[in-house]
Amino acid sequence: MRNSHTLNLGxxxxxxxxxxxxxxxxxxxxxxxxxxxxxxxxxxxxxxDNVGDLKVGSPVSMAGVEIGRVSDISFDxxxxxxxVVMRLDSRYNQIPSDSDASIYTQGLLGxxxxxxxxxxxxxxxxxKDHIDFTQSAFVLENLIGQFLANxxxxxxxxxxxxxxxxxxxxxxxxxxxxxx
Amino acid sequence: MPGELRNRLVTxxxxxxxxxxxxxxxxxxxPRALLRFDLVVAQVYNAGALSLVIxxxxxxxxxxxxxxxxxxxLQRFGSEEALGIAAAIGLVKELxxxxxxxxxAGRAGTxxxxxxxxxxxxxxxxxxxxxxxxxxxxxxxxxxxxxxxxMPLLAAIFSMIGIYGAQLVGVQFMGVDSGxxxxxxxxxxxxxxxxxxxxxxxAFGIACSLIAVYEGYHAEPTAEGVGRATTRTVVTSAVTxxxxxxxxxxxxxx
Numbered sequence: 001m002r003n004s005h006t007l008n009l010g011x012x013x014x015x016x017x018x019x020x021x022x023x024x025x026x027x028x029x030x031x032x033x034x035x036x037x038x039x040x041x042x043x044x045x046x047x048x049d050n051v052g053d054l055k056v057g058s059p060v061s062m063a064g065v066e067i068g069r070v071s072d073i074s075f076d077x078x079x080x081x082x083x084v085v086m087r088l089d090s091r092y093n094q095i096p097s098d099s100d101a102s103i104y105t106q107g108l109l110g111x112x113x114x115x116x117x118x119x120x121x122x123x124x125x126x127x128k129d130h131i132d133f134t135q136s137a138f139v140l141e142n143l144i145g146q147f148l149a150n151x152x153x154x155x156x157x158x159x160x161x162x163x164x165x166x167x168x169x170x171x172x173x174x175x176x177x178x179x180x
Numbered sequence: 181m182p183g184e185l186r187n188r189l190v191t192x193x194x195x196x197x198x199x200x201x202x203x204x205x206x207x208x209x210x211p212r213a214l215l216r217f218d219l220v221v222a223q224v225y226n227a228g229a230l231s232l233v234i235x236x237x238x239x240x241x242x243x244x245x246x247x248x249x250x251x252x253x254l255q256r257f258g259s260e261e262a263l264g265i266a267a268a269i270g271l272v273k274e275l276x277x278x279x280x281x282x283x284x285a286g287r288a289g290t291x292x293x294x295x296x297x298x299x300x301x302x303x304x305x306x307x308x309x310x311x312x313x314x315x316x317x318x319x320x321x322x323x324x325x326x327x328x329x330x331m332p333l334l335a336a337i338f339s340m341i342g343i344y345g346a347q348l349v350g351v352q353f354m355g356v357d358s359g360x361x362x363x364x365x366x367x368x369x370x371x372x373x374x375x376x377x378x379x380x381x382x383a384f385g386i387a388c389s390l391i392a393v394y395e396g397y398h399a400e401p402t403a404e405g406v407g408r409a410t411t412r413t414v415v416t417s418a419v420t421x422x423x424x425x426x427x428x429x430x431x432x433x434x
Contacts, residue, residue, distance in 0.1 A: 007225050014229035018333025021340040022378070028362075029268045029343065029369045059367065111367075 040090035042127035043071065046101045046114075047081040052137025054103055054112040060086045062116045067092045070114060086114060088125075096121040100133030112137055199394050205316055206324050206393070213321040223326025227288040227389075228334060234287055235280060239338035242275055243267065243345025250346070251354045260354070264361035265368035267346035272369065272377045276339035278425050281384035284331060285417035289392035292323050293413040296396025297406035305397075320397055324389045331385025332378055339377065376432045383424050388417045 051073060060068040068088035076083050088095070098119030103112050116131075125131070213220060250266045296319065299305050305315040343365075350356040392413050399409035 007222060010229040011221050011225040014224070014232055014330075015333065017232070018228070018336055021333070021336035024340050025272060025336055025374050025377070026371065029272065029365055030371050030374060057367070 041068065041087045042090060042093070042125075044086050044088055044125050044127075044129050044131060046084050046086065046131040046134050047076065047079070048084060048101075048103060048134050048136050049081060050136040050139060051082040051084060052103060052105075052112050052139055054084065054114070054137065058111060058113050060088065060114045060116065062092070062095070062118070067116070084114065093124060095125045097123045097125050097129060097131075098133065099125070099131060100135065101131045102135035103137040105138060198398070199390065202394050202397070203390055206321055206390070209314070209317045209321040210325065212317060213325060216322070219318075219322035220325045220329070223322045224329050225326075226291070227284070227323075227326045228330030231284060231287045231330070231334060232337070234283055235334050235338050236341050238279060238283055239271075239276075239341035240345040242279060242338075243271065243342030243347075244349045246270055246275070246342065247346035247349030247354070251350055251356065260350070260356045261360035261364050262368075263346065263350045263356050264363075264365035267350070268343055268365045268369050269373060271339045271342040271346075273373050273380075273429075274425070276342065277335045277377050277380035277384055278421060280331065280335040280338045280381060281388055281421040282418055284327075284334060284384075285388050285392070285414050285421070288327065288330070289388050289413045289417050290410045292327070292389070292392040293396035293399070293409045294406055296320070296323075296393060297399030297409045300397065300399050301401040301403070301406055303401075316397075320393045324393050327389030327392070328382070328385040331388070332381040335377065335381035335384075372432070376428070379432075380425060380428050383428060384421050387420045387424060391416045391420065 054070060054073065056070055056073055058070045059066045060070060068086050070084055071087040072083075072085035074083045074085075075081075084101075086101075095116065096119040098121040099116050100119065102115050102117070104115045105112055119133075246267045247263065250263050250270075251260060254260050254262055254266065296305075299315075299319065305319070308315040308318060347358075347361060351358045351361055395409040395413045395416070399405045
């Protein structure tokens with residue numbers, strides 16, 4: 001009897017501890033844990049030209065403080081923009097509706113997040129509202145590409161300018177003749 | 181020499197085939213074993229609750245080492261705050277399931293194999309057959325199920341203790357900010373990572389338990405044979421665990 005008692009006690013303790021650990025791993029170490037409690041929140045959408053590698057679950061912050069998370073990213077095929085739905089904590093319900101949303105990078109090569117900058121409007125963002133002023137993700141490849149293109153132009157600039165004018169002149173004259 | 185090699189190969193194939201057939205024999209006995217759940221509970225106690233101390237101690241030290249090494253490495257790049265996510269990903273996806281399986285093979289697997297081997301050597305299994313009790317049904321299946329139930333829980337406990345070990349070293353000793361330790365972990369660890377760990381420990385549970393009961397049940401009925409069965413349990417379990425680990429990691433790769 002006593003033996004069976006300790007056996008059940010030990011097994012019960014073990015199983016309880018095991019499930020407590022599983023619960024800890026699923027709720028405390030992952031971002032999903034926050035949605036379990038289902039805190040009061042409201043959704044705000046914004047359209048971006050390019051979201052970079054922004055992901056569902058990326059933080060939305062204001063003045064560096066996390067005030068919500070990205071809950072959905074989809075593509076609008078009418079105006080070719082990315083539609084980002086942000087789930088904001090209801091505690092922060094006094095964000096001016098003319099605030100602007102930008103996509104920033106955490107650190108130099110970190111993940112992307114949405115940063116809101118307060119506007120000066122009198123009205124506040126509500127559920128299902130839309131943020132009009134947006135700035136796209138800073139894509140490192142584009143920047144490097146632009147830099148290289150500019151660099152190439154200025155370096156070759158002296159040579160191409162002089163070479164281009166005589167070449168352009170004969171090309172322009174036949175066109176003029178035709179119009180006559 | 182080629183002849184010997186061929187013999188070895190054939191022996192390995194025969195062993196594998198016999199093990200798979202043994203698995204089907206066990207699976208056929210599972211429904212009836214669930215009716216006598218007290219036997220399974222006793223084995224969960226043997227395989228799980230009795231392994232708790234070694235699992236918790238190992239988890240603590242593995243986590244602490246991870247915290248120390250991770251801190252040293254991340255400090256070079258000035259991103260000590262990433263210690264939380266580094267430790268959590270490492271423990272939940274890899275170290276938790278794998279080290280638990282290796283410890284399980286050493287602690288519970290050998291106990292199972294030698295117990296069954298000794299039952300075989302002392303004719304207890306034959307005695308059961310004489311009394312029209314199926315020894316696979318009565319002895320093997322509860323041990324197999326107990327191992328399968330215990331493994332994922334042990335791995336989860338290992339990972340949890342390990343994360344606290346890393347937190348102890350990183351936050352308490354090395355002075356990493358506690359808030360960013362946890363928040364980076366939460367934003368970096370996905371539910372899929374936890375699922376991967378659970379799937380792994382489940383697969384390792386099946387493999388290690390099967391190998392232990394198979395080796396024990398088919399041990400030579402001598403003192404030497406029992407010893408050999410125990411050794412083979414550890415060796416085969418370790419290799420199988422690491423092989424399965426690679427397979428499942430590849431499966432979860434996006």
